[in-house]
Amino acid sequence: MTSHVDKPNQSDPEAFTSTGPVDNGAKTGKQSEGDYRLQIFQSSLNALAHILIGATVMPCLLYALRNGVPLTATSVHIILCVIGHHLLMAEAILSLSPANGWSSRLRLVDKRRAHWILMTTGSGMAIAGSFYKILDKPVHWNTLHGQFALVALVFTVASLFNGLTSHYAYEWRVVFNANLSKITHICFGVLAYTMSSVCLIYGLDKQGVRNWATSPVIDALIAAIVIYTAICIINPTISFYRKSKLVVKNSL
Numbered sequence: 001m002t003s004h005v006d007k008p009n010q011s012d013p014e015a016f017t018s019t020g021p022v023d024n025g026a027k028t029g030k031q032s033e034g035d036y037r038l039q040i041f042q043s044s045l046n047a048l049a050h051i052l053i054g055a056t057v058m059p060c061l062l063y064a065l066r067n068g069v070p071l072t073a074t075s076v077h078i079i080l081c082v083i084g085h086h087l088l089m090a091e092a093i094l095s096l097s098p099a100n101g102w103s104s105r106l107r108l109v110d111k112r113r114a115h116w117i118l119m120t121t122g123s124g125m126a127i128a129g130s131f132y133k134i135l136d137k138p139v140h141w142n143t144l145h146g147q148f149a150l151v152a153l154v155f156t157v158a159s160l161f162n163g164l165t166s167h168y169a170y171e172w173r174v175v176f177n178a179n180l181s182k183i184t185h186i187c188f189g190v191l192a193y194t195m196s197s198v199c200l201i202y203g204l205d206k207q208g209v210r211n212w213a214t215s216p217v218i219d220a221l222i223a224a225i226v227i228y229t230a231i232c233i234i235n236p237t238i239s240f241y242r243k244s245k246l247v248v249k250n251s252l
């Protein structure tokens with residue numbers, strides 16, 4: 001198998017150089033109408049994802065804080081898991097999209113820095129929040145919420161490890177196959193995030209939460225989670241497909 005190893009900062013999954021976005025034709029005037037429309041569509045989807053993330057995270061925090069302090073173990077776990085998985089990890093994934101508003105003008109090196117800082121902080125909070133509740137419960141994995149949380153936890157840890165090997169792909173190329181590290185990092189990250197969304201849906205579907213927020217509100221939040229999760233995973237899924245195709249082509 002031919003092993004192609006990217007040099008540091010040359011392996012961006014998106015079309016970026018180290019000094020900023022690749023000229024998409026806007027400056028040279030060569031951008032086609034189709035490309036322009038696609039970019040506007042992607043940017044609009046991205047903006048929608050940010051709105052829906054805020055609209056989902058906020059009610060979860062209000063629910064967790066509804067009885068004030070001292071917080072119960074469930075409230076602490078909700079705050080840590082929801083901020084970790086659905087605010088920070090979501091932003092970490094979106095930060096690599098060329099259509100993402102706040103990160104599109106960042107240099108590649110800063111974009112990657114933002115990605116790993118958000119990813120490690122988010123994963124750390126989500127892992128801590130999960131263990132907080134696991135230690136609080138006498139019986140485990142007896143609900144669909146808990147079972148999906150366990151799958152999300154396993155993939156979050158795996159994706160963190162692969163994130164480290166991808167970050168140092170060039171330096172550690174003798175020990176870890178760089179392409180494999182990156183492909184599995186994307187795959188585990190997408191799975192971790194998707195499973196945490198399913199887990200959140202089951203969390204919000206609990207009767208106590210429905211009674212507090214009313215059923216139509218919970219249904220709307222579930223729809224929001226489905227939409228923003230789909231938007232968040234589009235880009236990494238395309239990136240996963242492209243990279244896998246390249247590896248297969250190189251190995252033939």
Ligand code: HEM
Nearest residue numbers: 081085130133134137140141142143145146149196200203
């Ligand atoms: C992505 C976000 C979330 C993650 C990763 C997560 C993770 C977990 C984990 C690991 C457990 C322990 C499972 C066990 O030991 O069997 C648990 C239990 C629990 N969680 Fe969450 N949680 C999340 C969001 C929520 C939300 C939003 C609520 C409620 C509003 C909630 C309410 C509960 C309750 C009541 C339990 C105990 C009953 C059960 O296991 O189903 N969680 N959660």
